[in-house]
Amino acid sequence: MIEETSIKELKGVGDKTQQLFEKVGISTVGDLIRYYPRGYDVYEESVPIGEVEEGQIVTVTGAIFGKVQVSGTRAMQITTIHVKDLTGTIRVIWFRMPFLRNTFAKGGTVTLRGRVINRKNGLVMEHPEIFYPSSKYEERLNTLQPIYGLTSGLTNNAVMKAMKQALTGLNLSKENLPEELRLKYELAEYNYAIRGIHFPEDKEVFCHARKRLVFEEFLTFILSLRILRDSNEKQENEYVMEKHPKIDTFIGKLPFQLTGAQQKVWEEILTNMASDTVMSRLVQGDVGSGKTIVAVLALLNTALNGYQGAMMAPTEVLARQHYESICNLFETYDIPIKAALLTGSMTTKEKRRVYDRIECGLVKIIIGTHALIQDKVFYDNLALVVTDEQHRFGVKQREKFAEKGGVPHVLVMSATPIPRTLAIILYGDLDISVIDELPANRLPIKNCVVDTGYRNTAYSFMKKQVAEGRQCYVICPMVEESESIEAENVIDYAESLQSEMGDSIKVSYLHGKMKQTEKDEIMTRFGNNQIQILVSTTVIEVGIDVPNSTVMLIENAERFGLAQLHQLRGRVGRGKYQSYCIFMTASKAKETKERLDILNHSNDGFKIASEDLKLRGPGDLFGIRQSGLMDFRLGDVYQDAAVLQMASDAADWLIKNKHDCLKMLPDYERTSSVII
Numbered sequence: 241m242i243e244e245t246s247i248k249e250l251k252g253v254g255d256k257t258q259q260l261f262e263k264v265g266i267s268t269v270g271d272l273i274r275y276y277p278r279g280y281d282v283y284e285e286s287v288p289i290g291e292v293e294e295g296q297i298v299t300v301t302g303a304i305f306g307k308v309q310v311s312g313t314r315a316m317q318i319t320t321i322h323v324k325d326l327t328g329t330i331r332v333i334w335f336r337m338p339f340l341r342n343t344f345a346k347g348g349t350v351t352l353r354g355r356v357i358n359r360k361n362g363l364v365m366e367h368p369e370i371f372y373p374s375s376k377y378e379e380r381l382n383t384l385q386p387i388y389g390l391t392s393g394l395t396n397n398a399v400m401k402a403m404k405q406a407l408t409g410l411n412l413s414k415e416n417l418p419e420e421l422r423l424k425y426e427l428a429e430y431n432y433a434i435r436g437i438h439f440p441e442d443k444e445v446f447c448h449a450r451k452r453l454v455f456e457e458f459l460t461f462i463l464s465l466r467i468l469r470d471s472n473e474k475q476e477n478e479y480v481m482e483k484h485p486k487i488d489t490f491i492g493k494l495p496f497q498l499t500g501a502q503q504k505v506w507e508e509i510l511t512n513m514a515s516d517t518v519m520s521r522l523v524q525g526d527v528g529s530g531k532t533i534v535a536v537l538a539l540l541n542t543a544l545n546g547y548q549g550a551m552m553a554p555t556e557v558l559a560r561q562h563y564e565s566i567c568n569l570f571e572t573y574d575i576p577i578k579a580a581l582l583t584g585s586m587t588t589k590e591k592r593r594v595y596d597r598i599e600c601g602l603v604k605i606i607i608g609t610h611a612l613i614q615d616k617v618f619y620d621n622l623a624l625v626v627t628d629e630q631h632r633f634g635v636k637q638r639e640k641f642a643e644k645g646g647v648p649h650v651l652v653m654s655a656t657p658i659p660r661t662l663a664i665i666l667y668g669d670l671d672i673s674v675i676d677e678l679p680a681n682r683l684p685i686k687n688c689v690v691d692t693g694y695r696n697t698a699y700s701f702m703k704k705q706v707a708e709g710r711q712c713y714v715i716c717p718m719v720e721e722s723e724s725i726e727a728e729n730v731i732d733y734a735e736s737l738q739s740e741m742g743d744s745i746k747v748s749y750l751h752g753k754m755k756q757t758e759k760d761e762i763m764t765r766f767g768n769n770q771i772q773i774l775v776s777t778t779v780i781e782v783g784i785d786v787p788n789s790t791v792m793l794i795e796n797a798e799r800f801g802l803a804q805l806h807q808l809r810g811r812v813g814r815g816k817y818q819s820y821c822i823f824m825t826a827s828k829a830k831e832t833k834e835r836l837d838i839l840n841h842s843n844d845g846f847k848i849a850s851e852d853l854k855l856r857g858p859g860d861l862f863g864i865r866q867s868g869l870m871d872f873r874l875g876d877v878y879q880d881a882a883v884l885q886m887a888s889d890a891a892d893w894l895i896k897n898k899h900d901c902l903k904m905l906p907d908y909e910r911t912s913s914v915i916i
């Protein structure tokens with residue numbers, strides 16, 4: 241079997257399974273083996289029942305105590321047992337498995353692994369995996385089971401089975417990294433790494449395998465960036481523009497003064513756009529530092545010079561928000577420039593209308609999502625492309641724009657805190673500007689890390705804030721990494737919070753599975769303060785700007801990466817009001833407190849990221865994916881910062897020595913899909 245073999249050749253993969261695999265982007269054996277696990281289940285030692293905490297997945301071992309009960313309705317039968325060890329007793333339930341009554345009838349000891357939830361009458365372990373008798377658990381102890389990204393109908397077991405077959409039957413691939421590099425950086429051999437990432441015997445194998453694959457992923461990426469940078473270096477500026485006189489009048493009329501940092505970055509952009517070569521610039525600035533207005537100035541100047549400018553946002557909600565605020569600004573300050581919104585969820589008819597208006601040059605500023613780079617969009621002198629909160633503007637995307645006319649200026653806005661040394665490696669093809677100053681009217685956000693016992697106090701606090709005219713966000717508890725379960729949680733949570741808050745306060749919710757029009761409606765209503773409390777998943781993580789919101793309550797804060805928490809917190813403290821961020825956690829673990837405390841004491845995104853790195857150390861790879869920055873398959877820019885540095889050095893070495901392996905690397909097609 242070779243990598244190009246269709247997965248249909250695998251035993252047990254029929255038409256139906258093939259379709260399911262296609263859905264997650266797997267059509268060949270090669271695709272399959274590069275479908276890395278999202279995480280691993282670790283079967284750890286049992287913990288004493290008396291020490292079990294809410295929210296955790298744990299293993300307990302104890303004697304079945306008392307009778308097995310089956311209750312509930314016919315459609316939803318609930319089996320309950322009690323399990324007891326020397327330290328305590330815990331209630332355990334299963335749904336729709338009444339036959340367990342017989343299974344457990346003879347008693348004895350059982351080992352159970354599952355999540356513990358706090359119900360009205362105490363802690364309950366819900367629907368755990370059963371090892372009965374207990375000795376069955378020993379085989380599993382300390383092993384790692386891969387967990388794959390799934391789609392409805394495709395089970396983890398099915399992926400595991402196919403994977404095992406593929407890996408056993410696969411011909412060995414050629415090692416494509418030079419021996420010197422492998423020795424120098426202690427990198428595992430390719431075939432070993434691929435096997436080790438899917439079915440590691442232990443953590444050590446996993447770490448080795450992963451390091452090798454992450455290295456390769458980074459190296460490929462860096463090499464293609466270097467190639468891009470070289471080809472970009474002297475790209476002529478086809479859209480030379482000066483500052484239009486109306487710009488300063490516009491700036492003068494704004495309700496605030498630009499900060500020194502905004503002014504500095506704006507001037508850097510102006511210099512670029514007036515120079516001989518095309519602009520490729522990254523603007524970094526912490527959440528709330530005011531990046532949008534800088535982008536708007538660049539877009540406006542482009543439009544006033546008679547060209548088109550486009551701004552691409554990662555979500556429709558954010559695109560709409562930008563569109564609306566730009567329209568508002570232009571209306572308020574009498575700017576005779578027309579803007580348009582273009583998003584994927586618009587009807588064909590609506591889209592066609594916008595396409596026409598773009599093509600004939602009637603609209604000068606176009607805001608949208610990825611829909612902006614569809615083949616059907618033809619621009620009329622597109623001179624500037626801004627991407628907001630897009631972690632990476634793809635090589636291909638720039639090419640796409642260039643195909644449609646000249647080579648536009650590119651401005652990438654990012655709030656992801658990342659140390660300068662890393663930024664230089666990752667954005668090697670871009671010049672970097674930093675907005676390192678917050679607007680003067682801001683009060684620092686007040687933070688606190690609290691346990692769940694504080695929830696009611698937090699609710700009263702929110703009530704008070706709403707009574708003063710403010711608004712709040714609640715980030716809902718994460719239970720599973722599954723979108724549909726998350727959606728249910730959000731809905732349940734919002735319902736119970738609504739009854740808690742009473743009729744005078746409107747609570748609503750937002751989650752990833754909602755229709756775009758619904759999301760837009762909720763965001764618009766929240767923006768107008770028709771909704772006072774918004775319960776949401778992390779879909780509001782980036783960009784959303786409702787300066788009247790002053791409270792951010794994050795449930796299960798321990799389950800998020802610090803960088804992500806910092807972004808979430810950035811949704812408040814965006815206006816003149818004192819804002820608050822409450823990190824709520826059920827975990828009593830010392831490390832959790834330590835980690836969250838970093839946020840508690842700092843509002844500086846750059847500092848938070850590096851402190852987190854220090855605290856977690858490079859060994860902590862089972863943790864949460866920290867950054868989500870640039871969708872690498874495996875690598876994480878923060879977590880694997882050291883490997884990133886190695887890959888960068890290796891890239892220099894390969895280029896300097898004009899090494900043969902450069903012919904194979906970078907695999908341009910694969911890399912550029914990573915860079916989106």
Ligand code: ADP
Binds near residue numbers: 498499525532679783
């Ligand atoms: P981000 O950098 O997170 O994208 P935004 O550009 O959305 O931040 O700005 C956050 C808020 O700060 C917005 O409401 C914006 O109007 C306001 N803002 C931007 N610049 C200034 C400034 N110089 N002074 C006061 N408020 C500002």
Ligand code: MG
Binds near residue numbers: 531532628629783
């Ligand atoms: Mg923004």
